[in-house]
Amino acid sequence: MSTTQPQYIKIAQPTAKDDAYLAGVRKTVTEVIAEVRARGDEAVRQFSERFDSWSPANFRLGTEDVERIVSTVPARVIEDIVAVQNRVRRFAEHQMDSLREFEVEPEPGVRLGQKHIPVGSAGAYVPGGRYPLVASAHMTVVTAKVAGVAHVTACTPPIRGDVPAATVAAMHLAGADEILILGGTQAVAAMAVGTETIGKVDLLAGPGNAYVAEAKRQLFGEVGIDLFAGPTETLIVADDHADPFVVAVDLLSQAEHGPDSPAVLITTSESLARRVIELVEEILVEMPTADFAGPAWRDHGQVAVVADLSAAYALADRYASEHVQILTENPREALAVMRNYGALFLGEGTCVSYGDKVIGTNHTLPTRGAANYTGGLWVGKYLKTVTYQEVTDPAASAMLGELCGRAARVEFFEGHARSGDVRAWKHAGAPLPWAPKSVISVPGHHS
Numbered sequence: 295m296s297t298t299q300p301q302y303i304k305i306a307q308p309t310a311k312d313d314a315y316l317a318g319v320r321k322t323v324t325e326v327i328a329e330v331r332a333r334g335d336e337a338v339r340q341f342s343e344r345f346d347s348w349s350p351a352n353f354r355l356g357t358e359d360v361e362r363i364v365s366t367v368p369a370r371v372i373e374d375i376v377a378v379q380n381r382v383r384r385f386a387e388h389q390m391d392s393l394r395e396f397e398v399e400p401e402p403g404v405r406l407g408q409k410h411i412p413v414g415s416a417g418a419y420v421p422g423g424r425y426p427l428v429a430s431a432h433m434t435v436v437t438a439k440v441a442g443v444a445h446v447t448a449c450t451p452p453i454r455g456d457v458p459a460a461t462v463a464a465m466h467l468a469g470a471d472e473i474l475i476l477g478g479t480q481a482v483a484a485m486a487v488g489t490e491t492i493g494k495v496d497l498l499a500g501p502g503n504a505y506v507a508e509a510k511r512q513l514f515g516e517v518g519i520d521l522f523a524g525p526t527e528t529l530i531v532a533d534d535h536a537d538p539f540v541v542a543v544d545l546l547s548q549a550e551h552g553p554d555s556p557a558v559l560i561t562t563s564e565s566l567a568r569r570v571i572e573l574v575e576e577i578l579v580e581m582p583t584a585d586f587a588g589p590a591w592r593d594h595g596q597v598a599v600v601a602d603l604s605a606a607y608a609l610a611d612r613y614a615s616e617h618v619q620i621l622t623e624n625p626r627e628a629l630a631v632m633r634n635y636g637a638l639f640l641g642e643g644t645c646v647s648y649g650d651k652v653i654g655t656n657h658t659l660p661t662r663g664a665a666n667y668t669g670g671l672w673v674g675k676y677l678k679t680v681t682y683q684e685v686t687d688p689a690a691s692a693m694l695g696e697l698c699g700r701a702a703r704v705e706f707f708e709g710h711a712r713s714g715d716v717r718a719w720k721h722a723g724a725p726l727p728w729a730p731k732s733v734i735s736v737p738g739h740h741s
Contacts, residue, residue: 300598300609303567306556307593316504323508326479327487334489341480348452353476354491355462360473364463375428375464381654382432386440389673403687404694410677412442413518415493417485419500420465422451422477426458427501433656433671434500434520435468441676446470447485447495451477478502482509486517499671501658520671524661526551527558528646529615529635531606531628534563536621540642541566542573544619545595546587547647553589558596558613560606567597607631614665617646636660636670692722 329337343349355363364372397407418434421427431448438446448470450461457475465473474481474492482502486509488494497518498510510519528548532541545557561567574591578584600606607628610618614634622628625640632638636659639646650657658671685691698714718724726734 298601298605300560300600300605301564302596302598303564304571304595304597306596312554316508319504319508323479323505323512327483327509327512330480330483330489331487335491338476338480338484338489338492341478342476345478345480346451347455348475348477350475353474355473355475360462360466363457363459364466366459367463371460372463372467375432375460375467378429378652378654379432379436379464379468381652382436382656383440385654385656386437386673390440393674393677393679401690403685403690405684405686407682408679409682410674410679412444412676413496413678414443415445415447415495415497416443416676417482417495417498417500417517418446418448418465418470419482419485419498419502419506420448420450420461421500421502421506422453422458422461423503426450426453426461428458428461428464429651429657430500431461431464431468431470433658435465435470437656437671437673438499438676439469441673443676445472445493445495447472447474447493449474449476449481449485451475451481479505479509482506482513486513497676499658499675520658520675521660521668522662522664523658525554525556527556527613527616527661528619529556529558529560529610529613529617530619530621531603531610532559532561532563532566532621533603533606533623534566535623536561536563536566537642538566538569539573541570541621542577544621544645544647545570546574546577546581546591547645548617549587549590549595550581550583551586551590553586554594555586555590556594556596556615557591558598558615560598560600560609562600562602562606564599567599571597603627604631610635614660614663616659616661616665617649619644619646634665636665688721691717692720692724693718695719695721696724 326341339349393410395409397405399405416438420430435446435448448465450458452475462473482498484492485495486498495517499520501523507523511522526548530541530544541559545559549555549557559567559570578588581587598609600609603622611632611634616636618635619639620628621642629638637649637655639649649655656671660668660670695714695717699711702710715726719726
């Protein structure tokens with residue numbers, strides 16, 4: 295592997311206001327959670343009015359409301375939602391099939407087992423705001439239902455005072471048991487702690503802005519969460535076979551998520567690197583979402599030139615990016631070599647946008663280096679993998695009892711040891727010097 299340091303043609307220029315902004319986010323989120331915890335529905339309504347100018351008679355959509363809203367969505371949009379959800383469902387079903395319950399008997403009379411139990415309820419947050427992220431309904435709700443979650447509460451914010459009809463349709467078709475038009479920290483807090491009218495869930499899932507991410511962070515432990523999420527990240531590894539126009543377009547496709555979304559290119563070709571930078575600037579001039587993509591590229595974009603693909607993969611692993619796209623002559627090489635990424639996109643025929651919107655894998659993925667220790671949202675996140683044990687043979691119980699007594703006393707856990715002693719005494723007549731005389735003298739007990 296090459297040890298040559300990368301040459302950065304473009305480096306990130308993070309703004310000084312980032313820390314102050316995040317401090318303000320934390321303060322606001324702490325306030326909202328405390329108020330929702332103390333005042334329930336009243337606080338939820340107060341913050342919905344304050345942040346979203348939204349205060350309907352009921353945040354929850356009734357069956358007739360849902361039917362009416364879904365009827366306004368064009369037929370082609372409904373067909374596309376169903377087509378994408380079928381892909382997400384099939385992939386999640388394959389994941390379920392890969393999970394195995396088992397029961398083994400490692401020694402006579404000792405049975406050990408594993409089973410998967412879905413959480414009882416989940417909250418699915420589907421972002422709105424500037425962009426109605428319809429696809430997030432597929433990723434959170436469909437996956438939860440495939441896992442067997444009995445009750446899914448889905449929340450999405452209004453968009454400029456209107457109900458996002460396509461998002462409602464997606465949540466409904468995905469199988470959400472209740473749908474609320476409610477956004478931001480107030481929605482996350484309401485689902486996490488419960489109010490008079492909004493039930494408490496066991497697990498929260500779904501992406502969101504900095505306020506949603508911070509709310510999930512503060513509430514983790516009180517409820518489960520899918521993962522800690524930050525701004526969308528993308529990283530492309532390219533060699534001299536890559537098309538610089540495709541590289542530039544794909545970098546900007548993810549930069550448009552927000553002005554703080556990192557877009558990184560690692561390449562073995564300096565000429566490609568410089569051409570990509572030129573093309574990005576040209577494309578941005580007429581790009582409708584340049585107000586987000588432009589600052590993201592300016593402040594968080596990076597371009598590094600390395601000696602060879604081994605160095606490129608090693609550097610990409612250090613980034614541990616959410617999305618890693620491989621635009622090389624032999625893209626599957628990365629599948630064998632790389633270790634740290636949220637999702638891998640192999641070859642020019644595959645773009646990150648497919649993963650975001652249509653291909654069927656889950657787009658809720660780790661950011662900010664979390665790919666070093668976790669993958670993204672999947673069907674297993676909604677399952678509790680639990681174990682059970684049963685000892686049916688008295689001789690096995692006696693043997694384990696003696697072993698437990700010795701092992702526990704090494705750690706000075708006398709109470710643990712005595713639980714083992716009792717089994718060894720009852721089933722094999724082992725001495726029990728610490729037992730009360732009233733127990734030892736009971737007829738039928740070993741002495």
